[in-house]
Amino acid sequence: MRKAERLFQLITLLRGRRLAITANRLAEILEVSDRTIYRDIQALIVSGVPIDGEAGVGYLLDRKFDLPPLMFTSEELLALLVGSKMVQSWADNSLASGASTAVDKITAILPDRLKKQSEHSHFVIPNYFRNERKVELSHEVREAITNEKQLFIDYSDAKEKVTQRTIEPLGLIFWGGKWTIVAFCCLRNEYREFRLDRIIQCKTVNEKFELTEIKNLQHYLRLMEEKEKGYFR
Secondary structure, three states, X not given: OOHHHHHHHHHHHHOOOOOOEOHHHHHHHHOOOHHHHHHHHHHHHHOOOOEEEEOOOEEEEOOOXXXXXXXXXXHHHHHHHHHHHHHHHHOOHHHHHHHHHHXXXXXXXXXXXXXXXXXXXXXXXXXXXXXXXXXXXXXXXXXXXXXXXXXXXXXXXXXXXXXXEEEEEEEEEEOOOOEEEEEEEOOOOEEEEEEHHHEEEEEEEEEEOOXXXXXXXXXXXXXXXXXXXXXXX
C-alpha cells in the first residue's frame, strides 16, 4: 500500500470514532509496524488534520473534521455499491478485499443522505456458492495475465474429454456466474475460450509471451463483434 493510500485509510479508520484507537491496533489493521503508524500520524498532524492523542495511549480524530463530500448522484452510488458487491462475491480474494476497502473509503466521506442510502441498498449479491478453489485459480490466472506468463492446464471440455494445453491468457470474461479465460492456445495456434470451472489443474509456466497487434484481448473482442454483426445481417 502506498503512503498516500495508507494516510487516507488512517483518516477513514479514525473518522467517526468515539473512543481512541491505539497505534498497535492501527498497525494490525493496515499490516504495518507501529513505528510507521507513529510517522503517519505525525505527517497528518503536520498537514493540518486535527488528531488528538499520543503513542501508547491512542488517537482520536476531532469529530468536526470532515473531508469534502464526493459528488455522486444516487444512481452513481448505487452502481458503485452493486459493482463492489459483485466483485466481493465473484472475484478472487485480492480483488474482493480491494472492493471492500474502496467502498469503505467512499462511504466514509459521503454526505449523510447518500450514506443512509448506501446502508439500505435493496440489491443483494449472495456468495453462498463461492468456491475457494476457483477463487485461488482465478487469482493465479489474473496474475499470469498481468505478468504475461503462459499457463499449462488440464482441461475438461463439454463432453468431459480431458486435454492438456499450454495457453497464453489474455483476459477474463464474466458470463453471469461463469468466468471464461480468453487465451491464445499454443496447440491450436489461435484464440480459444476456457471456462474456469472446467480447469482441473493449472500451473504457471515461467515462460513469458508477447502481445502483438493480432494477439491481444482487444483484437479478440473486435473479431467477436464482427462475427456477431455477421450473424444479424
